[in-house]
Amino acid sequence: MNKLQITNLQNKTKLIFVLLLSSIFATPKGQALLTSYSLLAKQIYAQEAINLSVTPPLFELTIAPDKEVRQIFSLINSGSDVYITPKIVYFVPSDEFGNVEITDTKSPDWIKYDNSKVFLKQDAKLDLNVVFFPPPDLPETDHFLTIVFEAENDNLDTNDNLDELDENKNSSEYTTQIASNILVTVSKDGNPKKAAEIIKFSTVKIADSLLTPVSYELVIKNVGNSFWKPNGKIVTNNQTLKLAPQNILSNYSRKISCIEAETLVPCKLDGKPFIGLVKANLEFTTDEDPKLYRAEVKTFVFPFSVLVIFSASLLTLLRYKFIFKLWRRRD
Amino acid sequence: MEKKRLVLLCAAILLLSLAYNLHVKKLKVKSANFTSASATLSNARLSYKASVSSGTSGTSVVNIDSDSADDDTNHLFPKDTVCFVNSAESGCIGNTTYTVANIVDTDTFNTTGALADTLATTDFVVATQSGTLTIAFTTVTEIPIGGDILVTIPAVDTTGKTNDGIPDTAASIATNGFDIGAMASGDISITGCTPADWGSATLTAGTASTDHTIQFTRATTACAAGTAITITIDSSPGLINPAPYTSHTRGQADAYNINIKSRDGGDNTLDQSDVAVAPVEGVLISATVDETLSFTVAGITADTGTYCGITRTASTPDTTATSVPWGTLSSTYAAATHNTQQTLTVSTNADGGYSIYFEENDQMGKDGVACAGNGGESVNCIQDTVCDGTGCTESTLRDWGADPSSYVGLGYSMDDQSGTDAVFEYNDSSATFNAKQIADTAAGETRQAIMTNTGPVDSSSSAVCFRIDITGTQPAGYYYNKVKYTAVPIF
Numbered sequence: 001m002n003k004l005q006i007t008n009l010q011n012k013t014k015l016i017f018v019l020l021l022s023s024i025f026a027t028p029k030g031q032a033l034l035t036s037y038s039l040l041a042k043q044i045y046a047q048e049a050i051n052l053s054v055t056p057p058l059f060e061l062t063i064a065p066d067k068e069v070r071q072i073f074s075l076i077n078s079g080s081d082v083y084i085t086p087k088i089v090y091f092v093p094s095d096e097f098g099n100v101e102i103t104d105t106k107s108p109d110w111i112k113y114d115n116s117k118v119f120l121k122q123d124a125k126l127d128l129n130v131v132f133f134p135p136p137d138l139p140e141t142d143h144f145l146t147i148v149f150e151a152e153n154d155n156l157d158t159n160d161n162l163d164e165l166d167e168n169k170n171s172s173e174y175t176t177q178i179a180s181n182i183l184v185t186v187s188k189d190g191n192p193k194k195a196a197e198i199i200k201f202s203t204v205k206i207a208d209s210l211l212t213p214v215s216y217e218l219v220i221k222n223v224g225n226s227f228w229k230p231n232g233k234i235v236t237n238n239q240t241l242k243l244a245p246q247n248i249l250s251n252y253s254r255k256i257s258c259i260e261a262e263t264l265v266p267c268k269l270d271g272k273p274f275i276g277l278v279k280a281n282l283e284f285t286t287d288e289d290p291k292l293y294r295a296e297v298k299t300f301v302f303p304f305s306v307l308v309i310f311s312a313s314l315l316t317l318l319r320y321k322f323i324f325k326l327w328r329r330r331d
Numbered sequence: 332m333e334k335k336r337l338v339l340l341c342a343a344i345l346l347l348s349l350a351y352n353l354h355v356k357k358l359k360v361k362s363a364n365f366t367s368a369s370a371t372l373s374n375a376r377l378s379y380k381a382s383v384s385s386g387t388s389g390t391s392v393v394n395i396d397s398d399s400a401d402d403d404t405n406h407l408f409p410k411d412t413v414c415f416v417n418s419a420e421s422g423c424i425g426n427t428t429y430t431v432a433n434i435v436d437t438d439t440f441n442t443t444g445a446l447a448d449t450l451a452t453t454d455f456v457v458a459t460q461s462g463t464l465t466i467a468f469t470t471v472t473e474i475p476i477g478g479d480i481l482v483t484i485p486a487v488d489t490t491g492k493t494n495d496g497i498p499d500t501a502a503s504i505a506t507n508g509f510d511i512g513a514m515a516s517g518d519i520s521i522t523g524c525t526p527a528d529w530g531s532a533t534l535t536a537g538t539a540s541t542d543h544t545i546q547f548t549r550a551t552t553a554c555a556a557g558t559a560i561t562i563t564i565d566s567s568p569g570l571i572n573p574a575p576y577t578s579h580t581r582g583q584a585d586a587y588n589i590n591i592k593s594r595d596g597g598d599n600t601l602d603q604s605d606v607a608v609a610p611v612e613g614v615l616i617s618a619t620v621d622e623t624l625s626f627t628v629a630g631i632t633a634d635t636g637t638y639c640g641i642t643r644t645a646s647t648p649d650t651t652a653t654s655v656p657w658g659t660l661s662s663t664y665a666a667a668t669h670n671t672q673q674t675l676t677v678s679t680n681a682d683g684g685y686s687i688y689f690e691e692n693d694q695m696g697k698d699g700v701a702c703a704g705n706g707g708e709s710v711n712c713i714q715d716t717v718c719d720g721t722g723c724t725e726s727t728l729r730d731w732g733a734d735p736s737s738y739v740g741l742g743y744s745m746d747d748q749s750g751t752d753a754v755f756e757y758n759d760s761s762a763t764f765n766a767k768q769i770a771d772t773a774a775g776e777t778r779q780a781i782m783t784n785t786g787p788v789d790s791s792s793s794a795v796c797f798r799i800d801i802t803g804t805q806p807a808g809y810y811y812n813k814v815k816y817t818a819v820p821i822f
Contacts, residue, residue: 049629050652057624057681057820079627098821099686099780146819153653170695170810171656177817178626247822264786288444
């Protein structure tokens with residue numbers, strides 16, 4: 001019998017005992033004790049899932065110093081009753097794919113919100129109003145933040161033991177967090193410096209027509225003061241691949257995918273060119289800035305596998321012809 | 332002789348009268364209405380034309396005033412293409428068009444790019460609505476060689492404004508009309524009878540006193556009565572719909588009559604009909620779908636089911652969303668009692684996708700003691716397993732095998748239940764039980780992603796499979812730690 005089953009049997013026993021007690025001690029205090037035990041039994045028995053939703057998952061803001069913007073982050077609890085503690089901390093990109101590493105560094109004072117613990121019942125919604133009000137002398141830089149909602153279950157901590165006689169109740173206690181990212185650019189005129197550096201734009205130099213798909217790897221670094229999205233394409237002999245508008249944070253690089261019908265896809269040619277030189281021209285701007293960044297790569301495509309198969313077949317044919325000739329001479 | 336002359340005279344009179352009657356009959360053609368006459372606009376939305384109140388170069392905010400029939404932004408929608416014209420309506424200022432980014436309020440909207448020029452209070456903002464016009468009808472009367480079809484389209488009663496490419500407005504429907512802009516005869520086609528026998532369209536722009544006309548002349552062969560004819564004005568550049576007239580009632584279509592007539596070689600009307608087209612304001616039907624990230628952690632209490640290749644039984648510890656209670660652990664490993672699971676489910680419509688991270692505050696310590704280094708029973712800890720002789724870590728998986736007795740401790744694996752978002756699975760590369768350590772933050776380890784997707788997902792679910800084993804010399808006591816899941820969007 002595992003821990004949970006043991007606990008339930010004990011609860012039932014206790015409940016009967018308490019009911020007997022309450023009939024004898026029909027006092028307000030006795031009634032309060034009965035209520036608390038009933039609630040306790042119910043809580044231990046009904047362990048539901050933690051189910052949280054946060055909106056929006058990403059908030060991008062460009063704000064001038066001495067201006068104010070308010071944004072509501074909504075948290076919906078579709079699971080069991082929980083206590084929610086919000087906090088806003090800085091993050092750093094953890095890789096070139098847009099993943100974050102949440103730090104312990106708290107958000108600056110000019111970002112104001114209520115960080116007190118809130119009890120959120122099932123199906124309830126928490127609207128957290130966050131106010132961004134940078135001071136007039138704040139430098140024009142980016143701030144990368146995450147708002148984290150930590151959930152603590154409404155039930156008793158599993159460390160607490162209803163049966164003090166049990167030992168060796170090994171366990172792990174789990175908490176759940178759900179987060180939303182906040183990208184803030186502080187800019188006096190709404191035109192922060194945006195600049196890019198193409199770290200990598202590459203493809204295979206030689207490709208087999210039948211076997212090797214021609215795909216492109218693109219890594220772009222943001223060397224400006226503010227995050228932006230690349231706006232551009234890769235143009236080849238007969239196909240155009242649209243770059244995905246993925247955020248590139250200032251002083252960080254990002255591997256950029258392509259996009260097709262709102263879906264991220266690898267930057268890869270659909271068709272397989274049969275023979276010849278495939279030139280790919282990359283061109284993009286940083287958001288709507290006019291400066292165009294360019295690069296070019298080339299791939300020589302040839303049906304090597306066909307050549308190999310043909311050669312192998314020819315050699316095999318010649319070999320058997322030679323063997324056949326020898327055999328005939330022997331005869 | 333006299334009789335003969337009289338007969339001849341009568342015959343002549345008779346012949347003359349017959350000839351006269353025939354001639355008159357020929358002249359007095361009875362004109363009729365076409366049958367099945369219709370005119371269809373492919374875009375029935377009124378153009379937008381409002382007076383500018385302010386707009387400063389370098390910004391994207393435009394304010395309008397109430398001096399025009401379009402006196403608010405209710406008929407302007409995000410992604411509409413607009414341009415600004417001066418009071419002389421001599422083309423778009425700077426030959427520049429802008430896209431409406433969003434509507435701020437009833438008299439303010441933003442453009443996606445900054446304004447290149449500062450706007451004057453005498454300027455207008457226009458959003459042109461244009462499209463094809465298809466006129467279809469069936470003739471009642473034969474159209475002879477040299478006859479024609481004449482279509483008359485209302486134009487504004489201002490010379491020079493009927494084809495400037497700017498939507499027109501006037502005090503009434505009768506004085507307002509369509510603008511033909513840069514339309515040419517090549518943009519108009521006709522079908523019915525032998526099309527080649529019609530000749531090219533003759534397009535004449537309206538003036539202050541005339542409307543636009545389109546004429547097709549029957550060059551060779553007559554066009555028989557009862558013929559279905561279609562005249563199409565194509566969409567490039569298209570017929571520009573009028574803006575509301577001055578006293579226009581919002582939501583009520585402005586009906587403009589297009590006259591169609593067939594004529595003979597003497598421009599006498601054979602058949603004609605008036606057909607109405609009624610542009611109206613567009614209606615923006617919108618729904619807001621918020622971007623959301625949803626994350627569910629659930630325990631498993633069923634005594635059946637297989638996760639990570641391990642079948643649950645009544646002996647398997649029941650988990651909750653907040654605890655994995657192993658209970659009293661035996662030093663003899665048994666799959667059913669030394670393995671258990673939780674499920675994680677994620678949904679998001681955010682384009683960037685998400686990641687779920689996993690970490691522990693420390694290895695499982697007796698009564699919560701800190702477990703320095705690799706932990707282990709010597710320091711009253713249940714260590715994180717190393718899986719095999721090579722060693723798994725929080726970031727590197729190894730096959731822990733069917734029996735973990737040789738490499739005791741706590742570890743975990745993954746098993747996709749729906750979707751493929753788990754970063755690894757228990758049976759990848761034909762392994763029995765691929766496992767990793769939970770990232771130990773007390774040891775400075777970096778929490779690891781256990782589920783991820785770079786795009787939107789709907790109820791992507793994975794099981795986290797926990798396994799634990801101890802030796803017979805593990806000191807007795809209550810061992811525990813704290814583990815955390817974090818769901819984060821990809822930016």
